[in-house]
Amino acid sequence: MKAPVLVVACLDDPTTDLVLDELHDRDIPVVRFDPGADFPDEITLSAYLDRSGLTGSIDTPTRHLNLSNVSAVYWRQPTPYRPSPNLDPGSAAWTADQARYGLGGVLAALPGTFYLNHPFRNRDAKYKPLQLATAAACGLTIPHTLITNRLRSADGFISRPGRTVFKPLWSTPYKSETGKWRTIWAHRIDHEDLDETVSGAAHLFQKQVEKVADVRVTMVGDRVFPVRINGAPALDWRLYYDSLSYELIDAPPAVVKGMRTYLDRFGLVFGAFDFCLEPEGEWVFLECNPNGQWAWFDDPIPQQIASAIADMLTRPKGSS
Template sequence: MDDTTADLVITELHRRQVPVVRLDPGDFPEAVTVQAGVKDTGLTGIIRTATREARLDRVRAVYWRRPRPYTAAPGVKGQDARWCVEEARYGLGGILASLPAHYVNHPWRNRSAEYKPAQLTAAVRCGFDVPPTLLTNDLDAAREFVREHGPAVYKPLRSTDYHDARGQALTVWVDEVDPHDLDEGIAQTVHLFQRRVRSVADLRITAVGEEVFTVRIDGSPGLDWRRHYDSLSYTLIDTPPALAKPIRAYLDAFGLIFAAFDLGLDHEGRTWWYEANPNGQFAWFPPAITQRLVSAVADQLHCAGEPS
């Protein structure tokens, strides 16, 4: 799977002469083989890809990025395929989550931190300012919220793959909503509505261990700056002192080493928390900023891999 962020970190680890095995669980069972045992010394065995192999008891660090879903072997269909996928998820997945290693981040920590309701409640508890938010499948409640807190925006709860009839990938962006735009489709699933922040700039704050990098993003012509990468300017700034404690508390709440926080900066200089991605990208920053983040992640993996 293409992943420019992971590519850059691996390149940096190679430059440091750190041995790396790149593995995608989505390649199992076609191109991945595992032999694992549990002895009085812990987990032992070998995992092999098409080009590499690693002894499980010697893995010291794991950079858990964005693995593809588990699949069944070609030709396995129906209930047999579902059974094989679940066995792989709990078998190989359990092995990969039980290595004697320093994880950035542990897959189960990532999973817990991906749920927006959990993010929102943790952000409030940790001291971030969070705009009024509603999660609902009730049409009347949604309309009332938008009328009361408008202008309001709609946000997807997850970046789920979606394709049109031609197979072209589509994206659901953050967008402003009007009460009259809402219809009975609201009842079909949970939707997230939030009071719009009248922002003058956005902040992307990336925490890597004890290091925190804050990038101010200016120049977005629209509400969702992710639609306008080429129109934006990026400036590495000092992290606002008032955010240091909430950031640390949030990482600790979910047991994260890495997280990318998105916040808005309003006209009064107040920062508003939007979300925190436990597996955020950063390779789209200008090279000078990206390289600092690459080095910070590589430091986490490299130092964990050094013998004590």
């Protein structure tokens, strides 16, 4: 029997479903669960470690997984570990941490297993300052950027030529004064928007790129899927899905080389890169999501990406 692919993902994820369909069409056995939601109520873990390495098993209500016999892991945004609601706050925090470092540690240590991507590499690659610094070191063009909690520095940066954009460093939901949860998107910022509250947190300010289009490049190994996003009337195209159209294009060789070097620096196999395309043809790097979405593109792009991911997950063990 073929060794299974382990899929670690939340249950409601169309992106994962496309890859699962591709694996099923290839007759590849799959074990899927969401450790944050399913452990410990739906998952039992028995992992043994000695001088021979890691052995043992994980059991779900419908699957048995031999930890020594996993061919590959597709790591797709599982939910955070959460404790039982019946526990007091101290016990709840303790049990959630034990799950994260226990089950999470086992899932990160499967012997001889290929990860797309390894969860620790995903974690490292999510920090925007590190993304920008790495992109520049890899030869990619980046916008002029300031990260600060100093009002004077922010005010001086806005005074420089060009419009300034504020972006959150992490997409944490924010509770407004009215008590409603909202997401903070990239938006223009001017002098009158600044005050002493800048000192209360780190902020990312960036010179706005004058663009003719956005480009999302999904990279799987050495396969590149650059998609031009047309029709976005504002800074952040994610607010305007209904008005967007998508076109598969070619990426300049120098950009492809920079992206490949970028993924290698982080130890990644997969990355979803966001670029602005300037009128003169310059590709300006904005960020790279190591676990980015791609299922919403027009057909046949999602199927092509799902096939590329399945190709990586079904390579013989030990292949480079």
